[in-house]
Every structure is written in C-alpha cells, then in structure tokens.
Amino acid sequence: MKRRAFIKSLGALGATLTLPSLFSSEPLIRRVAAAPALDEVHFVPPRVMPQVINVFLYGGPSELAGNLTNIEDINANSQNPYPGSMLRPTGDNSGRITRNGLWSNAGGEAMEEMLAAGDMSIYRTVYRRKNNTRAHRPSIFSCLTGSLDIDHSPGMGTTLAAVLYKNQAALGKPLDQMVLPFVSFEGASTAFISDPDNPLPLGLRSISLDQKFDNPYSRNGNQFGAALESLVRQMSTGADKRYPKAFAGFKTRRELEGLIDGFANELRDDSSLPVLPEGDVDAGDGGRLVYPNTRYTDRIKAAVTLAIANPDSLFITVGGGLGGWDDHNSAIDEYTRRMQDLMATLRAATKHIKYANRPGGTGNIIINVFGDFGRNVNLNNSMGWDHGNNQNLYTFGGADVRPPNALGKIVGKTERFGSSKQNRQFTRPTDDSYEFEPTAIAATVYSWFGVQNPEVLTRDQEFAPDGEKAIDETLPGEPPLFS
Helix, strand or coil: CCCHHHHCCHHHHHHHCCCCCCCCCCCCCCCHHHCHHHHHCCECCCCCCCEEEEEEECCCCCCHHHCCCCHHHHHHHCCCCCCHHHHCECCCCCCCECCCCCEHHHCHHHHHHHHHCCCEEEEEEEECCCCCCCCHHHHHHHHHHCCCCCCCCCCHHHHHHHHHHHCHHHCCCCHHHCCCCEEECCCCCHHHCCCCCCCCCHHHCCEECCCCCCCCCCCCCCCCHHHHHHHHHHCCCCHHHHCHHHHHHHHHHHHHHHHHHHHHHHHHCHHHCCECCCCCCCECHHHEECCCCCCCHHHHHHHHHHHHHCCCCCEEEECCCCCCCCCCCCHHHHHHHHHHHHHHHHHHHHHHHHCCCCCCCCCCEEEEEEECCCECCCCCCCCCCCECCEEEEEEEECCCCCCCCCCCEEECCEEEEECCCCCCEEEEECCCCCCECCCHHHHHHHHHCCECCHHHHCCECCCECCCCCCCCCCCCCCCCCCC
16 A cells, blocks of 8 residues: 555645545644643653554443452442342352453453453553542543543543654654554544644544545545546646645545555455454354454444554544443343443454454554443442442553553452442442552553653643553452452
C-alpha cells in the first residue's frame, strides 16, 4: 500500500478543505497544545511503538463477572438473594465461581483461558475516591479524558496525539508520516474531544470508521461524486502547478479511498484470519479462527483488523454499540449473556492478534476494556444493580510493550461495604490492596507511548493537583480463590 505518498500532501489538503464529506470538520486538539503540561512532559521514545484499542462499555458494567470473591457476604446482606448456583465453585454441582473467583457463565471460563494463556490481566480495584461521582456524564468524561476537569480537558486520544506530535522528532517515524494514527469506531468519541482554535495537522485528526469500513473518502453512491471526480480529472492538466494545494487534496482523497477499501477487503476475507493450534475452541474448518456471532464481534473485529493491517494506527476507540450496561433492573440474565458474548469475542480477538502473521509481530497491540463506573452489589427490588464506586479493568496483549509479568494475573482485593439489607452496598479495596483512580488508565496509555511522568497530563487543580501515575503493572497477582 502507498502510505507515505499521500501524507506529504496532507498539510496542503488542510489548507484548502471545503467539502465536509471528505474529512471530519471537527479539529482534534482542544486546548492541550497550548497547555503548560505539554512542556513538562518527560518523553522517551518507546522501544516498541504500541497500538492501543480502547474498548469502552457505556452504562457502567458490574464488576461481578470478574469478581465473585465476596459473593457469600454480598448475598447474605443483599436486599434480594442471588441465585444459589452463584455461591458454589464450578466443580461443585454446576456452581458458578471459577478457580480465580470469576463468574463462570458471565464470561468467566473465557477469562480463565486467557489468564492461563498469559493473554489477559484483570485489575479489580479501579476505585473512584476523588470527585466521587456516580453520574454517567462526569464518569464517562473523566475516564475518557483522563482528567477530572471534564469541561476543559481534551480526550486521552487527543492528548496522546499532542504529546507525540510535539516529540515527533524523537520518533523513529515522525507522526506526520503516519497513516490513520487515530481512529474511532464509535462516531464522535469523548476520547477525541477537540479544540477548534488549536488543531493539529489534518492527518493527525481522528477519523470515524464503521464496523464495515464504509469509506468516508469514497464517492460511490454520491450523485455528485462521479461528476466531481470527472471534472477534477478533466481539469488536472497543469492543475498541480496552478492550484497545487487543491490538486494535492483531491489526490490524497483518492489514495485514502483505496487504502481504506483495502482494509475493508481484508475484513471481509475470512481466509486472512490466522490458523490456530490444533484443537483450539475458536478454530473452525481447517483450523482457522472463527469469531463468535455476537453483537460485539463486528466492531471489535474491525478494530483488530485495522490494528494488524496498519501498524500506523496507534490509538483506536471502540464503543457506541458496545453500550447498554446500565443494569438497574433484571440484571442477572441480561448481564450474564452480555459478558459471555463480550469475553468470547475478546478471546477470539486476542487469538487474532496473537497468531496473526505480520512482519515484526503483533506483541505491541493492547486492548483495554472498562466503563464509566462499577455498580452496587446489592440486588435492588427490581433485581438490578444501581451505580457504584468500584470497577474492573480488563487488559489484553501487548507483551512487547509491557513489563514481563504484566499479563496472566488478577490484581486487587475487595470487600463488601454498606448497610445490610439496604441498597447502597458496593465493594471497595481492602486496606492492604493496590488500587488506582479511573484516570490512571489514561496515564498508563501515555506511559506506554513514552511519557515518563504522565501525572502532569492527568492533573486537576481542585481534585487531583498531583495527577495520577500509571498503573503499576509489575505487581504480583492474587492467589487463586480455589486450588
């Protein structure tokens, strides 16, 4: 694929762009490029450039799929009882608690497999102490901007773009020579909150793709597209000299159209999926990977396909259609089905990445999965869970980027907290447990890309003047709940 050829003309395109259908009209940067924090960043180019897929579960998923360690105490104090099978280990008469205290039929078996394979880790104590809101908007914004100053902060993807752009001279491949480095599979994304007064170069803005890679640069089906393209070609003689910026813009659009169409073809071609080891549960005919048919598959598969096919895609957000986690009523059946489908899809995604045949390998690709907040553990009178304080972070892959013992473990211990038989009951970290704020997830993303002091990018004058450090991925995991 020709990637560098069109990048040289991106600056020209940005200066002459008048057609909103060609690119997002919303600039990438909010106020971060002028923020003093950028000048305080200590940047060291990463040994391996990461690619991060940020999967956000809008609505606030319960932690229980990844943490049934307190279920007996929870059940004893809940307003309404939990199903009896949830209180027994999986080896005991079809119980639902796995070896590591996961919820078996809420994705627990898939998680156990990924933990054992060293493809996954679970952090059980993402606990919001600072500005302890349980409302959706501030929780979503703080998670996806990495800041508690939600009304004045750019998204984490935007901040990452600004940091890399400022330090691109130190990168092996300058950012302005990269193709589609920032991509959203959810339309407008909070992770890319921007500032129209301070844009980055056009090629560094986020682009929105859908799960079928419907091409935002294609004129197919546009009643004016064919005529416009024909006119451009007729007028091309001498145009590169008379109108170099406009000419470069149309040329760039055509090259981007072809590039994204190539990704779409790869997405549709199942023969491009890797062959798995013999007997693998996700292998189909010929041993080739088969994704499960779930509501999450299309978007996650598209994001993984893009990351593998295009190493320049550094930060990819996935959300939107992955929402629906606001389980105030009838929670258990709906939640278990969703988590089962989600984890089955992520298990296939980790194998897609792990066994992909890409020069240089795919050990730089990381998937993060989290939501706005956790939920109460009390079953309310509608048999649901209301908004809580504590949640899980599920992470996958990235062995070439992360510390040697970052994967294959569960970190964090919790305890039930709250008045018995009342609704406000949730889990919190035990006194001897490791914990971190949700904004530390953004700090960790920055650290993977070379920021040595990510706390300067996550500061808030009122609630977090010292900012948040990156997650300590070197910590040992908790012992299994059952032998």
